[in-house]
Amino acid sequence: MQINMVTALNSALELGMRENENVVLLGEDIGRDGGVFRVTDGLMDKFGEKRVIDTPLAESGIMGTAIGMAIGGLHPVPEAQFAGFMFLGFSQLVNHAARYRSRSRSTIQLPMVVRTPVSGGVRTLEHHSESPETYYAHMGGLIVVEPSTPYDAKGLMIKALRMNDPVIFLEPTKLYRLFKQEVPDEAYEVPIGKASVVREGSALTIVTYGTMVPVVKDVVAKKNLDAEIIDLRTINPLDEDAILASVKKTGRVVIAHEASLSFGVGAEISARIAEKAIFELDAPIVRVGSPSMPYPFPGYEKFYVPNALKVSQAIDKVMEA
Amino acid sequence: MQVFILETSVFSGEVKYLQVIDENGNADPARFPNDIDDAKIAEMYKNMLYARAFDAKVLSLQRQGRAVTYAPLLGEEATQIGSASAMRKDDLFVPAFRQHGVYIVRGIPLEYMFIYWRGYEEGNAYPKNVGGTPIAVPVATQMPHAAGLAFAQRYAGKDAVVVAYVGDGGTSEGDFYEAMNFAGVWRAPLVIIIENNEWAISVPRKNQTASQTLAQKAFAAGIPCVQVDGNDVVAVYKATKEAIENAKYGPTVIECMTYRMGIHTTADDPTKYRPDADVEIWKARDPILRIRKYLEAKGLWNDELDKKTLDEHAKAIDAAVEKAEQFKEDPTVMFKHVYSFVPQVLQNELDDALKNNFWQGEEGGE
Ligand SMILES: Cc1ncc(C[n+]2csc(CCOP(=O)(O)OP(=O)(O)O)c2C)c(N)n1
Ligand SMILES: [Mg+2]
Numbered sequence: 001m002q003i004n005m006v007t008a009l010n011s012a013l014e015l016g017m018r019e020n021e022n023v024v025l026l027g028e029d030i031g032r033d034g035g036v037f038r039v040t041d042g043l044m045d046k047f048g049e050k051r052v053i054d055t056p057l058a059e060s061g062i063m064g065t066a067i068g069m070a071i072g073g074l075h076p077v078p079e080a081q082f083a084g085f086m087f088l089g090f091s092q093l094v095n096h097a098a099r100y101r102s103r104s105r106s107t108i109q110l111p112m113v114v115r116t117p118v119s120g121g122v123r124t125l126e127h128h129s130e131s132p133e134t135y136y137a138h139m140g141g142l143i144v145v146e147p148s149t150p151y152d153a154k155g156l157m158i159k160a161l162r163m164n165d166p167v168i169f170l171e172p173t174k175l176y177r178l179f180k181q182e183v184p185d186e187a188y189e190v191p192i193g194k195a196s197v198v199r200e201g202s203a204l205t206i207v208t209y210g211t212m213v214p215v216v217k218d219v220v221a222k223k224n225l226d227a228e229i230i231d232l233r234t235i236n237p238l239d240e241d242a243i244l245a246s247v248k249k250t251g252r253v254v255i256a257h258e259a260s261l262s263f264g265v266g267a268e269i270s271a272r273i274a275e276k277a278i279f280e281l282d283a284p285i286v287r288v289g290s291p292s293m294p295y296p297f298p299g300y301e302k303f304y305v306p307n308a309l310k311v312s313q314a315i316d317k318v319m320e321a
Numbered sequence: 322m323q324v325f326i327l328e329t330s331v332f333s334g335e336v337k338y339l340q341v342i343d344e345n346g347n348a349d350p351a352r353f354p355n356d357i358d359d360a361k362i363a364e365m366y367k368n369m370l371y372a373r374a375f376d377a378k379v380l381s382l383q384r385q386g387r388a389v390t391y392a393p394l395l396g397e398e399a400t401q402i403g404s405a406s407a408m409r410k411d412d413l414f415v416p417a418f419r420q421h422g423v424y425i426v427r428g429i430p431l432e433y434m435f436i437y438w439r440g441y442e443e444g445n446a447y448p449k450n451v452g453g454t455p456i457a458v459p460v461a462t463q464m465p466h467a468a469g470l471a472f473a474q475r476y477a478g479k480d481a482v483v484v485a486y487v488g489d490g491g492t493s494e495g496d497f498y499e500a501m502n503f504a505g506v507w508r509a510p511l512v513i514i515i516e517n518n519e520w521a522i523s524v525p526r527k528n529q530t531a532s533q534t535l536a537q538k539a540f541a542a543g544i545p546c547v548q549v550d551g552n553d554v555v556a557v558y559k560a561t562k563e564a565i566e567n568a569k570y571g572p573t574v575i576e577c578m579t580y581r582m583g584i585h586t587t588a589d590d591p592t593k594y595r596p597d598a599d600v601e602i603w604k605a606r607d608p609i610l611r612i613r614k615y616l617e618a619k620g621l622w623n624d625e626l627d628k629k630t631l632d633e634h635a636k637a638i639d640a641a642v643e644k645a646e647q648f649k650e651d652p653t654v655m656f657k658h659v660y661s662f663v664p665q666v667l668q669n670e671l672d673d674a675l676k677n678n679f680w681q682g683e684e685g686g687e
Contacts, residue, residue: 032594033523056529057460057490057521085459088494123440125390125418127458262666291670293659298389299440302681303652309680 002180008150009039009115009171012157013077015187017047020075023161026053027062027079027115036081037117037176063089063114067096070110075161080116083170084127090135097166098141113160117173118146119211119258121305123298124173130295131210131259136168137236137268144235145192146170148213150181152233155190163192170235172211179214195239197246201228204252204318207243207269209235212256212288212306219311227315235265243269244277251282252318256311261289283321286314334540336576339560340550344606346614354559359621365406365554366612366622367630369398372422373609374634375431378642379421379438383587387646388438392419396552396582397518399608401486402426403557404514404577407565408484413474414453415467415485417460419516423486427451431638435645442658443648460521461491464500464513471509471572482510482568484561490521492535498542501574505542508571512564513539515574517551518581523594539574551577552608580606652679 003011017023025040031054034041044052055062059080066078080086086093093114100110120129137144143165147153153171160167195207198217203225208216209232220227228246232239247253253273255266266287273285288306296304341352376395382388394401401422408414414423424434429451437444437456445455454470457463467485474481491497492515504511515535519526532538539546545567549556557577564573580603584591616622656671657663663671674680 028521029523031523034593036522036588054524054528056493057524058493058495060495061493088459088462088496123389125458126456261670291656291674292666293655296655297440297442299650300442300652300655303674303679304655307680309682310677313677313680 001183001185003150003183004177004180005147005150005153005171006037006039006176008154008183009157010041010043011183011185012154012161012187013040013043014046016158016161017043017051019187020161022073023075023077024051024053024069025077025079026055026066028055028057028081030054030079035079037173039115039171040079059085059089060092063092063097066112066114067092067100067110070112070166071100071108075111077113077115077161080114082128083116083118083130083132086114086116086132093136093142093166093168094139098139101165102141109164110166111164113157113167113169115169115171117176118170119172119174120295120301121174121211121258123301126297129173129301131257133170133235133259134264137265141166142236143167143192144170145233146172146210146235147233148172148175148210148231150183152190152196152231154183155188156192156233158187159189159192162189167192170210174211175214190233193234193237193239195230195232195234195242197228197242198231199227199229201226202250203227204254204315205230205243205246205250206254206256206315207232208256209233209265211258212311215306215308216256216311219308219315223312223315225315238268238272240272243273247273247277248280251280253281253285254288254311254314254318255285256288256306256314258305259289260292261287262292264289283318286318288314332540334537336534336536336546336548338548338550339556340553341555341559342553342611342615344611346611346618348555348615352556352559354555354562356562357555357558359616359619361406362555362612363616363621365402365558366609366616368402368406368422368426369554369609369612370630371634372398372402372425374631374638375421375425375434378638379435380587382435382438382642388435389440390586390588391438392586393583394419394421396603396608397516397579398422399554400514400516400551400557400577400579403554404484404561404575407558407561409482409565411479411481412452412565413470413481413483415463415470415483416453416456417463417486417488417491417516418456418458419488420486424451424453427453429453431641432644435642436648439645439648441648441650461487461494461496463487464491464496465503467513468500468504468507468509468511471504471511472507474510480510480569482512482565484512484514484565486514486516488521489515489517489519489526489529489535490524492538493529498538501539501542501544501572504572505544510568511572512561512568513572513574514561515576516579517576518579520581520585520595522585522589523591534576536574536576544572544574546574546576548576548578551579552606552611554608554612579608
């Protein structure tokens with residue numbers, strides 16, 4: 001069926017709940033209201049208030065109780081209503097979710113999927129447009145995924161719900177309803193830790209993920225370029241092999257993400273390429289990201305979020321070098 | 322269920338409820354504050370009308386695409402106007418995100434609010450003498466700031482009091498408890514207004530906490546508390562005034578029982594979770610209506626005065642909208658307010674953006 005990312009995620013959660021009776025959802029406004037983006041719409045009616053829990057308004061409580069539920073044998077799916085508010089539960093995620101396995105030498109495992117909408121471009125208030133992937137990826141111990149298509153969203157969610165690790169599941173708000181795609185009704189997995197080559201090419205490699213994927217695709221199509229586009233899908237653990245293989249083929253690299261440039265995912269990728277494939281490069285690496293400052297109020301976001309023109313210019317720079 | 326029946330009692334608490342003017346506009350003489358006259362009540366009434374008119378204006382601008390997502394205050398005017406009207410000139414306020422009425426009473430030039438709701442930080446750059454902090458979007462995170470700000474007043478030898486606002490949902494956050502606890506330990510000059518409007522988006526008050534009242538949360542921090550009719554502007558005024566006077570001895574928590582008569586924000590659809598009939602019940606308790614009745618019964622108000630006031634407000638609001646719409650965005654400004662100086666990395670990013678006109682061209686834009 002042709003569905004958007006919201007419907008794909010809703011379907012994945014429903015299938016996951018049918019498959020494993022220990023999967024429970026918890027968060028603010030996820031039940032009766034169906035979530036502010038309707039990702040969990042209808043699930044309370046289908047599974048009851050015992051498994052779809054409208055919690056009090058407290059993110060540290062949501063993340064912390066989810067950890068306890070996981071220790072107690074459940075597979076919780078806590079939601080932070082927006083990534084900016086997940087920071088109120090940050091301590092629980094980095095101090096505990098990321099470390100329970102290593103501190104207990106795997107005698108305690110935390111199967112849980114932490115969902116939150118991320119990134120901007122949709123004119124929302126302060127704290128509703130954050131791209132926080134680096135914070136969670138930097139720590140180690142937390143898997144960080146970010147789909148850019150309905151198909152990947154569903155497959156990654158199914159996979160995450162079958163894993164025995166805490167997965168930070170980042171859902172780009174802007175892509176929730178941007179387009180529909182053919183998605184199977186039944187459960188299927190998209191592997192975690194594997195990037196997807198969304199377009200093969202030999203002129204240059206563009207590594208991207210999240211909101212920048214459709215932007216990059218458009219630019220490449222318009223420029224009629226033989227570019228190879230890699231959608232990371234999983235940010236941590238990074239699919240280094242896929243990136244290096246492509247770089248060896250093309251010798252030119254652009255890395256594009258919406259998060260601010262400094263100390264971002266692009267810096268990590270660029271460093272790995274420099275360490276392992278610098279002699280394969282025909283041009284310096286170019287990164288595209290937001291300026292090194294907090295996400296602005298909506299009036300300024302069009303000057304902040306990298307757009308097609310910025311990507312296009314970065315490609316020109318790499319191709320001309 | 323009763324437990325520990327035989328043990329000795331070491332603590333018991335009681336939460337009192339205050340109402341001065343009832344739904345029909347009848348005042349309770351025993352509870353009527355002695356520092357308030359009818360002129361003050363009329364002024365608060367006008368400010369409630371002003372706040373409601375402002376609210377309606379932003380909503381209509383939002384519908385036309387001229388304002389961003391907005392959280393209306395409809396129904397909560399008495400809580401905001403009553404508490405803000407009790408503040409003295411140098412007192413400070415710390416709002417959440419719905420307290421537009423407080424800004425209005427404190428005298429923020431309205432155009433700043435319209436600039437804010439157009440989506441620009443410049444809306445927060447209002448004159449310092451307004452004495453408030455900007456809107457805090459992450460729920461309850463402003464509360465520890467309020468406790469610290471109150472501490473700083475005492476530290477500087479000022480007698481200013483901080484009045485902080487938090488929603489019923491906000492009282493579930495750790496920051497709320499931590500702020501109360503710090504203020505209690507420090508005996509900080511802080512008044513916490515819990516604007517209990519019965520809803521936190523789709524979650525009703527009864528599912529937010531098993532606690533019978535929100536006010537009683539203050540007991541755990543050793544702070545006095547009271548619950549008031551949050552749709553009675555005089556009761557809210559009275560409770561806040563007393564708390565401010567008492568602030569030299571420490572903080573107070575005031576739970577104002579009001580109701581969110583409208584949507585949570587312009588992005589919300591309450592028909593998903595709230596029967597319209599519930600809203601009807603609260604229409605009879607409208608905070609504006611009862612004061613109108615009170616003033617009319619005393620011969621202090623009539624249709625003509627009402628119309629004149631509404632006209633004045635409409636003019637002031639339209640003028641402010643016009644001013645706000647003259648505001649021109651300047652993206653270079655973003656780079657100049659990140660630190661007290663512009664580091665080289667940021668300067669390079671700015672130079673690059675300027676060289677490329679912020680990538681606002683054919684292929685770019687939105
Ligand atoms: C920390 C945090 N979590 C979630 C949100 C999303 N959100 C915005 S308002 C709101 C409900 C707030 O309820 P309440 O405190 O009662 O204030 P009200 O909206 O009723 O004024 C929620 C969940 C947020 N802004 N901040
Ligand atoms: Mg509320």
